[in-house]
Amino acid sequence: MFLCPNTENLKCPITLELFHDPVIAQDGHTYEREAIVAWLTQNGTSPKTREPMTIESLRPNHTVKQFVDEFQSTSLQKHYRFKLDVDIRKAKRQPIFEAPGKVIFEGQWIVKSGPPVVLLNIEGAKARQEASYYVRLGSHPHVVHTYGIVENDNNRLILAQEYATEGNLGRLLKDGDFQPSQAVLLAIFLQIIDAMTYLAEYDIVHGDLACRNVLVFRFNNSDATQNLVKLTDFGLTRASTLYTVVGSTASTTMAVVPIRYAAPEILQRGDPSKYSEKSDVYSMGVLMFEACSQGQLPYESIEDENEVRKRKINGEILSQPENCDDALWNIIVGCWHQDPEARPTFKKLKELLLELQSRPISTMLRQPSTEIVVQPLQQYAHVIQNTVENYKHSHVQMLSLNKQNFTSNTNLPIDNISSNTNSSATIVNCQFCKTHLHKLGELIHDPTATTLDLLLENIGDNGVEHLSDVLRENKTLLTLNLSGNTIGEKGARYVAKALRKNQTLTTLILCDNQIGDIGAQHIAEAIESNQTLQKDLHDRIAKLGSHYTNILASALNINQTLIELDLSKNSIGDAGAQSLAKALQKNQTLKTLILWTNNIGSTGAQHLATMLKMNKTLLTLCLNCNEIDDTGAQHLIEAFKLNKTLLTLNLCDNLINDECSKSLNNSLINIQSPKCVHFQ
Structure with a gap:
């Protein structure tokens, strides 16, 4: 601050x-x-x-x-033109913020007292309008005030702007200083949209809508009225009506396209004329995702910017954050249409958010009766001991429903209704837990349970949704076995949501399900944020494929607690092996990697060999039942001899001929036990 x-x-x-x-x-x-x-x-x-x-x-x-x-x-x-070191100066030599092409210093008035000010130094740009124009633009309550242009000997563009006492929204969210409720986020989004509607009336395209470009002047986690934000850094694109590019375009702020936030049409064509209000609406959707994710970088699991570009052009969108309800998420997704014309204007976006903001809590129930009344359960805590469900059967977000109107709502998926001593209240018993998932019911009421074995329980996506609600708030469970069920892509998403919140689970077994590629992506992204999933991650997911193995590998770059990873019986191939090898060059915690039956050939083996020369923690590498030939085996053995920590390398049932096996075995004679290699 x-x-x-x-x-x-x-x-x-x-x-x-x-x-x-x-x-x-x-x-x-x-x-x-x-x-x-x-x-x-x-x-x-x-x-x-x-x-x-x-x-x-x-x-x-x-x-x-x-x-x-x-x-x-x-x-x-002065016509809003000040002179550096005459009218205003840098208060300190060190900037308070620095980014490529942009530096911000705290400013200080020299002759006359003025409001708190910063000096925004923009590289590679010059003003296209008179100084008074920028001052007028700042008259909107949610656009940062510009007090004038600061002339300097270096002919750089320096703007004198108001001082944001709390910094930018992105930093506050990432640092955890600001943890807003959804009501507060809606209020902030509406302030930003008001500013964007105002700029659109001036035909100004922002071009870089992101939480880092939202300045915070006042914030409150729960009271929506006690928050004030203002938009900054608008118009810094090659299509700008405010500024002109000068110097080498490759080094200027205005030449940089924020790939993770930019609309597909900008990324696909690189044409400045494609910047529009609708491209800003797309970025607004990404900004809303970022805020709902507590400042998470969009596509955080992907390091390569070009890979992000390709996926966005191909229509891939971000995953729904845990703290974003379906109604808000539908609005956000509407901002990401590939066709710009199908996206809403900022005026329409404001209408949608205002409608959502005005909805009572009862509309959180799926298709609720207008007669239903919802009140916090705490008011009836002394008489209601059983679990009361919301539309997701959540065991943690409890609601009390007015009994006389409850039964008329036939759309609620609640199984059993019973009365208690309070005639105005209703207890909803979850029949789902008692029958289909009786073990889950036991877990809910047992505060000491550490293991939940749901092997072969015929659990599908709906069952996992139910389980996810419980798992998110559970504080004791260490092992969860979901092997041999029918969990698909949707179910994987529910598991991923739970993993982001749950910080006690250490073993997750998902063998023999139907999660597929997209499901693997959801699980991989969750690994990044989960800090305790450290014992096993048996992700034997059918048809994982190299594409989403790459996403999983990116997660391994970040996750520093995972100890064992089992990806057996997938089709990751050489490309997937390459991605994992690259991740494990940096990962310093994984001790066991099991990759048997994965169509890995000699190319993948060479990448893994390169990893072994750098990795210092891996103890066991299982590559049996792949397609590694003599050349690949030779690379692995040479790396094995150099690696100081790897104890076991399993190369059984590959394409290695007998003569090569004997030769490689002979080369290992001087290797001291307990290091060993298995060829048969």
Whole structure:
């Protein structure tokens, strides 16, 4: 968090805007008259001290008014053009923010007092409009204020802009300082969309909508009204109507395309004319995903930017974050149509979010009756002991439903209704747990259970959805066996959601299911955020394929707790082996890698051999039942001899001829036990 300069007292603490009609109150603080009157009318106490305060006590603050008038008069006289080290200077030599093509310094007024300010230095650009134009653009309450252009000896574009006391939204979310509810996120999204609607009226394309370009002036995790954000860094594209590219285009901010946020039409053609309001709407969808994911980088499991580009052009979209309900997610996905014309405008997007914002909690139930009343269970905790379900059978988000209206709602997938001593309340017993998944029912009511064995329980996607709700909040389970069921891609997504939240599970077994490629992607992405899945990950997923093995490999680059990975009986091939080998050059925790029956040939073996020369933790590598020939085996044996930690290398049932096997065995004579290689 940045320190505020002393000139902060030129802004109202309620509106965080420059004063127009400042008044001093009983608490000794100065406020904008209209803002403090509205506050006192509603609250009757000081916003600062919470002591009683009256509207009648307010008095004009002529001193503050004079300072503000002088600053605005001086700015106008200078045509909003200031000189570096004459009117304004860098407060410190070190920047407070730095990114490719952009540096931000804390600023300090020299002659006249002014509001808190930063100096935004933009490389490779020059102003296309008069300074007053940029000042006028900043008059919107959710667009960062620009006070003018700062002339300097280096002819760089430097803007004097208002100081964001809390930094940017992306950093607050990533650091965990800000953990907003969905209601708060909706309020923030609407503020950003208001700003984008305003810019669109000026035919200005932002070009880089992301949480890092949303400045935060006030935040509150639960009270949506106590949040204030403003948009910055708009117009920095080659299609800009605000700035002109100068110098080498390859080195300028305006030449950089933010691949993870940009619309497919921008990535596919590289044509500046394709920037539009609809390309910004696409980026707004990515911004909303980022915020709902607590600042997670889009496509975080993929390191290669070109790979991200290809997937976006091919229509691949991000996965639904855990803390994003279906209604909001549907709106976000609507921003990602491949056809720009099918995306909403910002005005339409605002309407959709306002409609969602106004919906009562009862609409969280699938197709609810308008008669149903939903109230927090805590009010009935003393009389309701059983679990009460929501539409997902969640055992943690409990709701009490008004009994007289409940039975008329035939759309709710609740199995059994019974009464208790409170005639106005209803207990919903989960018949699903008692019959189909009786073991899950036992787990819910046993706070000490560490193992849940659901082998061959004929569990499909719906069953896993039910299980996922329980697993997300469970604090004791260590081992979960889901082998031999009928879990598909959708079910894998539910498992992945649970893994992101659950931080105690150490063993997950998913052998012999129907998860497939997309399901593997969901599981792989979840590995990144889960910090305790460290004992086994038996992902023997049918037809995993090299494409999603690459995603899994990217996760291994980040995950530093996984100890054993079993990917037997898949079709990862040489490409998948290459991806895993690259990941394991960096991973320093995995001890066992099982890759038998995976169509790995000599090319894949060579990549794994290169990995073995660098990896210092792997103890066991199983490559039996693949297609490795003499050449591949030779590479692996040479690497095995150099590797100081690998103890077991299994090459049984490959394409290695007998003579080669004997020769390689002879070369290992001087290798001391317990190191061993299996050829047969």
